[in-house]
Amino acid sequence: MVKHYDIIAFGTGSSLNIVSELLNLGRPIKVAVIENDMIGGICLTRGCIPSKMLLYPAITVRRILESRRLGIEANISQINFEEIMSRTYNSIASESREIEESLVKHPYVDLYKGNGTFVGEYTVDVNGKEIEGDIILLCTGSKPYIPPIDGLDEVEYLTNDNFFRDLRQLPRKFVIIGGGYIAVELGFFMAMMGSKVTIIGRRPRIMHNEEPEISELFQRDLSKYMKLLINHEAIEVRKKGEKIIVTAENKETKDNVEVEADKILIATGRASNSDITRPEKTGVRINEKGWILTDKYLQTSKQDIWACGDANGIHMYKHKANYESQILFYNAFLNRKVAVTYHAVPHAIFTEPEIASVGMKEKEAAEKYDILVGYYKYENTAMGEAMMVKDYFAKVIVDRETYRILGAHIVGPEASILIQEIVSLMYTNDMSAIPIFRGMHIHPAMSEVVERAFYNLREP
Numbered sequence: 001m002v003k004h005y006d007i008i009a010f011g012t013g014s015s016l017n018i019v020s021e022l023l024n025l026g027r028p029i030k031v032a033v034i035e036n037d038m039i040g041g042i043c044l045t046r047g048c049i050p051s052k053m054l055l056y057p058a059i060t061v062r063r064i065l066e067s068r069r070l071g072i073e074a075n076i077s078q079i080n081f082e083e084i085m086s087r088t089y090n091s092i093a094s095e096s097r098e099i100e101e102s103l104v105k106h107p108y109v110d111l112y113k114g115n116g117t118f119v120g121e122y123t124v125d126v127n128g129k130e131i132e133g134d135i136i137l138l139c140t141g142s143k144p145y146i147p148p149i150d151g152l153d154e155v156e157y158l159t160n161d162n163f164f165r166d167l168r169q170l171p172r173k174f175v176i177i178g179g180g181y182i183a184v185e186l187g188f189f190m191a192m193m194g195s196k197v198t199i200i201g202r203r204p205r206i207m208h209n210e211e212p213e214i215s216e217l218f219q220r221d222l223s224k225y226m227k228l229l230i231n232h233e234a235i236e237v238r239k240k241g242e243k244i245i246v247t248a249e250n251k252e253t254k255d256n257v258e259v260e261a262d263k264i265l266i267a268t269g270r271a272s273n274s275d276i277t278r279p280e281k282t283g284v285r286i287n288e289k290g291w292i293l294t295d296k297y298l299q300t301s302k303q304d305i306w307a308c309g310d311a312n313g314i315h316m317y318k319h320k321a322n323y324e325s326q327i328l329f330y331n332a333f334l335n336r337k338v339a340v341t342y343h344a345v346p347h348a349i350f351t352e353p354e355i356a357s358v359g360m361k362e363k364e365a366a367e368k369y370d371i372l373v374g375y376y377k378y379e380n381t382a383m384g385e386a387m388m389v390k391d392y393f394a395k396v397i398v399d400r401e402t403y404r405i406l407g408a409h410i411v412g413p414e415a416s417i418l419i420q421e422i423v424s425l426m427y428t429n430d431m432s433a434i435p436i437f438r439g440m441h442i443h444p445a446m447s448e449v450v451e452r453a454f455y456n457l458r459e460p
């Protein structure tokens with residue numbers, strides 16, 4: 001018999017934000033939660049949290065390695081890689097267990113562990129059991145995109161799905177295929193732990209979505225610690241004894257290079273989970289890549305089926321998924337009509353240096369507005385001088401007439417924190433930069449780099 005629920009929620013990341021808000025309303029509802037992996041979603045179990053737990057020791061290593069410039073002679077006598085990896089995994093595993101226990105114990109919730117697949121309009125099959133829901137939440141996240149590289153299916157490779165769970169011994173040579181933020185963050189971590197890291201990226205720059213001057217500086221900086229084989233396409237992977245040989249083709253010259261690895265990581269982007277979920281079977285429209293299409297209220301093309309987070313393929317960050325889960329809750333359960341806006345979705349890359357960015361890049365802003373651009377270097381602030389950092393900077397872009405903030409991009413220590421005052425202003429009615437000029441900035445804090453970038457607004 002098909003079991004009936006008021007709500008079926010796919011995924012245990014941002015969908016649980018919605019489920020817990022609903023349960024807090026105190027109504028006696030029946031909720032089915034479906035998850036085919038560790039409970040807690042990607043961010044907790046194989047994304048943001050474990051990666052940042054690893055990056056903190058990595059940043060510490062870089063600071064120690066470079067402490068000589070501050071007059072400190074320091075040596076790192078040992079790095080306990082196994083301990084760092086196990087501590088990280090144990091921490092997330094224990095949090096995941098706690099979430100699972102609370103779901104299992106809750107009288108209004110049934111947890112289904114397995115793949116949920118639509119078999120009818122509002123009917124889903126999990127492990128041969130059929131359940132139906134009045135309202136269905138598709139917070140199905142994303143998974144690693146595996147590129148069609150010759151020989152890849154014949155070798156063992158890591159993705160973010162098994163990196164944190166399985167890697168316990170430091171590989172001597174580590175090759176990463178992909179040049180986005182997952183590649184760069186995990187590559188930086190491995191390099192700081194002592195692996196010889198090569199990143200193979202097909203674009204002319206790593207982090208090619210960032211402002212060109214930011215990704216160029218970042219590339220130059222990181223290449224002190226790892227090899228960045230940019231503008232190269234990985235075309236073949238094969239085993240050679242205990243090693244893996246990756247062949248990459250130079251996209252310009254068509255020359256091939258071979259790189260030897262003890263372990264390889266695939267970080268070539270994210271793919272949709274619609275191949276498992278099959279939302280199209282019930283009339284939910286998806287695009288050619290399987291990402292779920294919704295209106296601005298996050299309702300899919302099917303009545304009472306809603307989607308949020310990575311599942312829609314837009315700005316795949318946890319804070320965006322959290323934001324959308326809140327909007328989805330308002331619209332689906334409180335009869336509100338709140339539209340999502342994406343004008344200021346920030347993001348950060350948590351290496352040393354960090355990159356942080358929000359809003360438009362200069363090129364896009366200049367096409368749409370008459371703009372002013374302000375730059376300021378960390379080293380020209382007192383704190384930057386104290387840190388003896390070089391070349392890192394903040395860049396801000398405003399509309400010339402109104403001083404409306406259009407975008408900001410920072411590369412340097414703590415960029416993710418520095419950008420937040422700009423992000424918050426971009427959520428005011430007029431998005432004006434004026435409060436930056438009016439508000440005192442603590443002297444001599446690093447935030448002066450942001451203040452002074454605004455003081456330096458000029459013709460682009």
Ligand SMILES: Cc1cc2nc3c(=O)[nH]c(=O)nc-3n(C[C@H](O)[C@H](O)[C@H](O)COP(=O)(O)OP(=O)(O)OC[C@H]3O[C@@H](n4cnc5c(N)ncnc54)[C@H](O)[C@@H]3O)c2cc1C
Pocket residue numbers: 010011012013014015034035036037038040041042043044046047048049051052114115116117139140141142160182273276277308309310311316317318319320321
């Ligand atoms: C290595 C890495 C680092 C990251 N770092 C950051 C960061 O620093 N900051 C940041 O903002 N973002 C980061 N992200 C992105 C962030 O993790 C995601 O944007 C966020 O977790 C998406 O949340 P969600 O609620 O959409 O999906 P989640 O709930 O997290 O995932 C959906 C879950 O549903 C499961 N599922 C899907 N389909 C089905 C089905 N049919 N049946 C059963 N289960 C199903 C999936 O397996 C998955 O467990 C990172 C991602 C990765 C991979």
